[in-house]
Amino acid sequence: MSELINNREHTAQELTERQQTLKEIIKELHAGKSVEEVKARFAEAVGGVSVAEISAMEHALMTEEGIPVSEVQRLCSVHTSIFKGSIEDIHRPSGPEEQPGHPVHTFKLENREIERLVNFKLSLHADQFQKDDSPKIIYKLLEDLSLLLDLDKHYSRKENLVFPYLERYGIFGPTKVMWGVDDSIRAAIKEAKSLLTEYNGDREQIGKALAHIMSEVNEMIFKEENILLPMALSKLTEDEWLKIARESEEIGFCLTAPEREWIPERAEEPAEALEQTEGTSGTPQGFVRFETGIISVQQLELLLNHLPVDLTFIDENDVVRYFSHGKERIFARTKAVIGRTVQNCHPPQSVHVVEKLLEDFKAGRKDVEDFWIPIKDKFVYIRYFAIRDAEGRYLGTLEFTQNIAPIRALEGQKRILSE
Amino acid sequence: MDKILHWDEPIFNLVNRYPEVKDIMVELGFHDIAKPGMLQTAGRFMTLSKGIAMKKVAMETVESTFLQHGFTIQK
Numbered sequence A: 001m002s003e004l005i006n007n008r009e010h011t012a013q014e015l016t017e018r019q020q021t022l023k024e025i026i027k028e029l030h031a032g033k034s035v036e037e038v039k040a041r042f043a044e045a046v047g048g049v050s051v052a053e054i055s056a057m058e059h060a061l062m063t064e065e066g067i068p069v070s071e072v073q074r075l076c077s078v079h080t081s082i083f084k085g086s087i088e089d090i091h092r093p094s095g096p097e098e099q100p101g102h103p104v105h106t107f108k109l110e111n112r113e114i115e116r117l118v119n120f121k122l123s124l125h126a127d128q129f130q131k132d133d134s135p136k137i138i139y140k141l142l143e144d145l146s147l148l149l150d151l152d153k154h155y156s157r158k159e160n161l162v163f164p165y166l167e168r169y170g171i172f173g174p175t176k177v178m179w180g181v182d183d184s185i186r187a188a189i190k191e192a193k194s195l196l197t198e199y200n201g202d203r204e205q206i207g208k209a210l211a212h213i214m215s216e217v218n219e220m221i222f223k224e225e226n227i228l229l230p231m232a233l234s235k236l237t238e239d240e241w242l243k244i245a246r247e248s249e250e251i252g253f254c255l256t257a258p259e260r261e262w263i264p265e266r267a268e269e270p271a272e273a274l275e276q277t278e279g280t281s282g283t284p285q286g287f288v289r290f291e292t293g294i295i296s297v298q299q300l301e302l303l304l305n306h307l308p309v310d311l312t313f314i315d316e317n318d319v320v321r322y323f324s325h326g327k328e329r330i331f332a333r334t335k336a337v338i339g340r341t342v343q344n345c346h347p348p349q350s351v352h353v354v355e356k357l358l359e360d361f362k363a364g365r366k367d368v369e370d371f372w373i374p375i376k377d378k379f380v381y382i383r384y385f386a387i388r389d390a391e392g393r394y395l396g397t398l399e400f401t402q403n404i405a406p407i408r409a410l411e412g413q414k415r416i417l418s419e
Numbered sequence B: 001m002d003k004i005l006h007w008d009e010p011i012f013n014l015v016n017r018y019p020e021v022k023d024i025m026v027e028l029g030f031h032d033i034a035k036p037g038m039l040q041t042a043g044r045f046m047t048l049s050k051g052i053a054m055k056k057v058a059m060e061t062v063e064s065t066f067l068q069h070g071f072t073i074q075k
Helices: A007-030 A035-045 A051-063 A070-087 A104-129 A134-149 A151-168 A173-197 A202-233 A236-251 A271-278 A297-306 A349-365 B011-017 B020-027 B048-055 B060-066
Strands: A285-288 A293-296 A310-315 A320-323 A367-376 A378-388 A394-403 B004-005 B069-075
Touching: A007 A035, A007 A297, A035 A349, A104 A134, A104 A151, A104 A202, A134 A173, A134 A320, A151 A173, A173 A202, A173 A349, A202 B048, A285 A297, A293 A297, A293 A320, A297 A349, A349 A378, A349 A394, B004 B060, B011 B020, B011 B048, B020 B060
Parallel strands: B004 B069
Antiparallel strands: A285 A293, A310 A320, A310 A394, A367 A378, A378 A394
16 A cells, blocks of 8 residues: 555655755855855745755756856855854764664675775785696685675575565666676676686686776776665665565675674664565464365465475466475575566576576466486486466466475385384 | 856756767767666756766766867866
């Protein structure tokens, strides 16, 4: 429901009104009024004012009003003398994104760690390597790169938690482009690792690969902090950030972790209240009558979560409708994916595979498709089933993912109970 | 009359004022700007000064390229 009540427009309007007043006051100053004369009006018209607002306003003065830059700069000292008191006096908590636990705060915290790793350790070892390509240095580089691969979690949170909300506000292009770059960075790190593991004496090749990683990672940090995060902050509501913060744990953090859970200043409402309105906690009461039995909704949910497989269901319009939530999911899923089309939940590189598969299912050319991938100690068997009704109409697709390593390892027989 | 651009103005505004800015930016190596949806979203947060910091293009290169197209960049 809260999405229907658009608070954002309201505050945006308030903001421009305030900026208008601020602008008028500055113009009065410009026309020769004294600081004392305008101070009272300022205090009355404007409660708290942020530095960002002042700079936005100064900018507007330059571009819209045509006041030359030098004039605005001359006025700067006057602004500060008026604004200084009020910015500091008025009780105004630092922006929520400055508070530990806020997703933006966490992203930036991780970026500082990534910078330290890349610009200090990795860059130092890369320099050493150019002088001395001994196994010792190679080992250090491998260690750095393995640590750096942890940024997969940082990128995954961005892609699976932040992007869905941006898409909800109609922002598609940049998210797709950024996802593509994330993937190429992941690939570059893995590539550099394998080059080092099978080192063939080509120092230059490795130097180039490392330099590429360093510049791409730094560029990504810049893009996140100067474009993506400010854009997300301007679009997403506090409730949405809260949801992102809560679901972050599921994917994990990169090289560091938020020091505490973020509780927004206004949030007196207990966590349960929020979740209940969302309909996520507290499985609804009631029973489901199937052809072959009746079970309660609670039993059904528990049953699905106890299956030793991960289930994800998308409907006939490719929208993710449900996923099971067992103890050890193989591929992280967060509640944010529910309601998203499946095309927006896959990296751009693999989207065409998904689309081809769904096309075949819809056209009735296939009913099943299987994949199997070794991932570390797991052997992941991923099966897709077209779901059809009795008439054969396509109603959606079930993704069925299972770690079959323990099953493949079975041999002989076992006929007695375990101790 | 000189066409004036500001270092810290969003690219979105600049292109709205002077559509040719987009092509000049691409020429300078800012390829992302040509991708669909970029200008309307990221372009509202991206400025020339951020762009040169990110792409490590020299400020002089940007200035002289724009100058060739009849633009002056103001700080």
